[in-house]
Amino acid sequence: MSEANIFEGILFLIIRSSEMSNNEISRIEDSIARGNGVVTAVKDEHNNDTNYLDFHSKETDKGGDEKSKHVTHIISRSIEFIEYKLARKSMIPVTSPEWLFESISGGRIVNYKTFNPDPKFFFKDCFVCVADNLPVGDKEAIYAGVKAFGGCYLDVLTKYTTHLIAHDLSNEKSIIASSAINNSADGEGIDIKIVLPHWIDHCITLGRRIDETTYLLPDAKILKQGTPIQSQGNSFVDNADLTHIDNVKSDFLKEKTFYVASDHNLSERFSNSLDNLIKRNGGTVAKQFNSESVDVYIGKFRTGEFYEESCRSNRIIVGNLQWFFSVIVSNEWVLPLNSNLLHYPIPQVPLDSFKDLKISITNYSGDSRAYLSTLISILGGTFTKTLTKDNHFLIAGSTEGKKFYTASKKWLDENGHPKIKIVNHLWVEECFSRWQLLDDEQRKYKYFGHGHIQVESLIGTTKLDENSLKQWSGLEDEKRLPTRLTSDNVDDSMSEDETTQSKHTSEKRDSVEDANTLFASRYGGRSAAKKAAMKLHDNMNDLNKYQEISKSSRKMKNYMEELELRVATPSKRNPPGKDEHEHKQDEQKKPKKTTLPEEATKFRITAIMTGCESEINLNKNDLSKLSNIGIKVLADISPKYPINTLIAPKILRTEKFLRSLSQVKEIIHPNYLIEILKKLNTTEGESIDETAVFKEFSINDYSLDKFISVKDINVELGLAKTSTNGLKTLTCSDNHGRLFSQLNLNLSSCLNGGADTIGRILKDHGLKESHIIKNNLTGNNLKKALIKSSDNFYVLVAHKTKDTKLISAFKKLKAENDLKAVVVEWDWCVKSIFKMKLEPYDKYML
Incomplete structure (x- = not known):
């Protein structure tokens, strides 16, 4: 792109302030003109007479015609102007003049986030990458926090990377970064700081960027001497260590109790940091969910008993980490359902109708582009940077550009109609909001603006459809047509998570008619067991026994099986037409089952753990605590204990891993044990309700495909060219234990x-x-x-x-x-x- 066209299609609002001289304004206007941009207006920062982002506000020129006040970009050295909040909510970039000057100087548009004048965006000069040996939940949370506070990230090292977040220098990214730093000529060209994740935690907690020196690896001074570094990251830097840095506190979250769901799969270190952030802003943290005391539920997915209970409550606010960070940044309490579509827990599985769709985007940039690509990925579609004939949809913000021209004028079918469907962003937003593939031919999806007015600035006004949310909360309206869901998991996508934007109520745009159109349960006994229980409850002793045992789901299961046998009908014990002698002969003909020791049958989960040394190390005390609630973790495979669960951080080829696949029905991440042990340690000495523990920590939330994308798992399993969930195919197969039986x-x-x-x-x-x-x-x-x-x-x-x-x-x-x-x-x-x-x-x- 030449200098003459780099601002083509961009409509600027310039905010005059005491920090911006008239000479600088002249230079700004000259730079915009050189880049073929358009200056909509120049206004003083405290002039509230006209809001240039409010389409209800109209102004006419001397000839009586309405003046175009449309804005796609704002140049300012402050944030004290009436349009600022709406600009953030509408994802309109606000930058200092230096963004213009550097773009003109380099002949291309540079990243605008680095030039944001808002002091709350203290990560604006940071381009972050996270080492791969950090827990996946922490990695997602770090990226969300960095983006919320104005930074950028990419999960690979690039020439733009400024900070690598790591626990040590033994991981691949740290080795590459260290080598690049050491091999750079005269120390120039490469300036990557390798820092502990605690640096991110402390910056977010304090609300400002702090000096990295004491966090730099390999000799981070903030570490307590003699304490080992573990990649799981138990909190070896106490929250108390923050006090020597700063003691600034807020009461913004006063009288609000937060419950952070376990489906985020955060390490103990990051969980502690998040707790500390809530407390330093005046809130409290609930370690156990109680619908009577919890005010805010923060979850990742629309699943689980606590999510459903929160949705059914008229009082509990349901949001996710991105929403929480955005509230902290803005210091403004905006309900998730009145905010950005991505500020609410997302569905755990994509839409079946989207999974084969390839979708590209044109004439949307920055946060708008990232926002749309994230919606597409969560829906189950594939976002493509380039447009090819294989694409099914093009999301267009205007009728300008090569992509729009090619799709609308060149790639036509035999009837002269575009082969690729062209729609605006509203189609994607409403598909996400209502969680179904919508008819793309509706007029409101075909509006692409006119003249200087583009539709990009209208993005982010769609709200989640509350009727559609009922399908996850257990309150689904029977009259509403159900949407189709697949069994595949959402690909673990974090590179485009939206965290900083919030959304305002949809406002009608009076300027054009088309713009107005644009806004226009887990445990259930078998029936025989229930009947048996009914009979036995006639006896008060059995009722007392039942009430005592019902507190433990494991004991309850054994009790139900015992009841079935005790009250089995004669026909079940001895089928009709057979005398006792014949029945005994039949029993002798049956193959004898291996008798397991009584202890082996009392565990709900019997697991083998492999490859988890860098994640968790279990001691005897840990093993005992887990055993007491029905989790048996074996050191090796044994015929005494048939296993049903494999615990590993990724797909491995170790002996334990491969042998376990002959038996297990679940492959889960070690964070499952980490979270449960954390819970048990905080309630040590108290009576533990194991049923409540298993409800709070659903094993399904810790399936390996919740931590590693299905795509990456399929590559490891040799299924790179398929779209099926290889992990589900593996664990649900009928060939367990007999795969090579004919060989x-x-x-x-x-x-x-x-x-x-x-x-x-x-x-x-x-x-x-x-x-x-x-x-x-x-x-x-x-x-x-x-x-x-x-x-x-x-x-x-x-x-x-x-x-x-x-x-x-x-x-x-x-x-x-x-x-x-x-x-x-x-x-x-x-x-x-x-x-x-x-x-x-x-x-x-x-």
């Missing part, structure tokens, strides 16, 4: 990890028999050592580089004896396990 395999002695380990993994997955093959065998000796499957097929699992001689000998043997045989790499076994079905051999043949 015998030959395992090279050179396989990584050892053939014995490989054999144990495959045996857990149903392998009948395996032979370990030494890599020096050839000819007849090799043939004698091999084992074949029942279909006379030989399969050898070998190492690509270590077994070159064995592979050659095997292939020679196959050719000379006309054997049905194949040699594959270990990855064939792994990918078969990950997909829970036998992979074709051809992709893995050696």
Whole structure:
């Protein structure tokens, strides 16, 4: 873009103040003209006669015609002008004059956030990246906080990165950043500060940017000497340490009690920091949910008992972290439902009707563009930066530009109509608000402004549809058509989270007619058990026993099963037409079930944990606390304790991980244990209601696909080209424990990890028999050592580089004896396990 056109289509309002001289205003106007922009007006900051963002306010020129007061950008050195609040709510950039000058100097529009005159945006000079070994929940919260307070972020290191947030220098991003700093010529060109996440916490808590020196790695002075750094980040820097920096407090949140839901999956460190931020602004924090005392529920998703209870309350405010940060920034109490669409918990799964849609955007910039791309992603669509013929929709803010021209004039069908549907932002907003794919042909979606008036400044006025919200709160109106939801999870997207903007009530725009149109339950016993309970409750002793046991869902389940057996009808005990002798014979014919020790049946969750060393380390006390509420964490797989849950921070190839996949129905993140232990530690010495614990910490909220995107999980599982949720396919398969049941395999002695380990993994997955093959065998000796499957097929699992001689000998043997045989790499076994079905051999043949 040449200097002559960089401001084309931008309509400027200039705010004159004591800090801006007449000479500077002349320079501003000259720069705008050089960039082909338009100056709508120049006004004094304290002049409230005309609000240039209020379309109800009209002004006429000397000829009697209405003056255009439309504004897309404001230049000011202060925020003390009447349009400022509306500008923030409408996502209209407000910058100092330096933004103009640097854009003209560089011949391109530079990032406007760096030039925001609002002192509350203290991160405005920061471009942040977070190390990958921080908990995902913390990473999302850090990015949300940085954006809320005026900063930028990207989850990869770039030349623009100013701060890398990390616990240590052992992670990949820290190594790359350190290397770039050390290798930069004369220390110029690269200036990345690698700081502890506590720097972010403390800046947000204090409401200003503080010096990074004491937080810089590797020798962060703020760390308490002798305390180890753990990537989970238990709070080794106390909140009390803030007092030596500042002691500024506020009563803005006075008399408000906040409950932060566990679905944010925050570390103990960040949770403590968030608690401290609430308290320093006058609020209180509830560690247990109580609808009678909680005033504000902060959650990530529209799910869970506490979310539903909050929605049904007429008193509790429901919002998310982005909303909370925006309230702190603005120091203005705006209800989430009257605010930005992204300031309320989002649906946990995308819309089925959106999942195959590719959507591009044109003539929206900055926060507006980020806001729309986030809505598209949450809905389930794919946002594309570039427009191709594969796109289904183009969201346009005006009729200008190459994208709009191409979509509307060049790519036409046989009837001369655009192949790509063109709509404005209101279509996306209302699809999100009502959570359904709406008819895109409505007139209000086809308005793109006229003349200098564009629709970008009208963005952000749509509210969430309260009737649509009822489908998540349990209050769904039966007359309303249900929306379709998929079983796939929302991709873990954080790069475009909106946190700073809030929304005002929709205002009619009188300037044009089309602008007016534009605004125009978890536990349930079986029936037999319920009947049994009814009979036994006639006896008062049994009723007392029932009331006592009902406090524990685990004991309740065992009790219900016991009741079923005790009151089973004769027909169930001994089917009609069979005498007792025949019945006993039938029982003898049935395969005997393995009798488990009584202790093994008392646990609701029996889990194996692997790869979690950097997240959590459990001691005996922790294991005991978990066991007492029905969670058994095993050190290794044991036939005494069938497992149902695998705990890991990501998809792994460890022995424990692969063996566990033969049994488990859930794969969850270690934050599940971290959050529960945090709860147990805060209530130590008190009576624990395990049912309440499991309700508060729903295992579904900690599924691995809530922490890692489905896309990334699918890549690890070998499903990169599919849109299905590979994790769900894996855990819900019927092939657990019998995947290789029709095979015998030959395992090279050179396989990584050892053939014995490989054999144990495959045996857990149903392998009948395996032979370990030494890599020096050839000819007849090799043939004698091999084992074949029942279909006379030989399969050898070998190492690509270590077994070159064995592979050659095997292939020679196959050719000379006309054997049905194949040699594959270990990855064939792994990918078969990950997909829970036998992979074709051809992709893995050696």
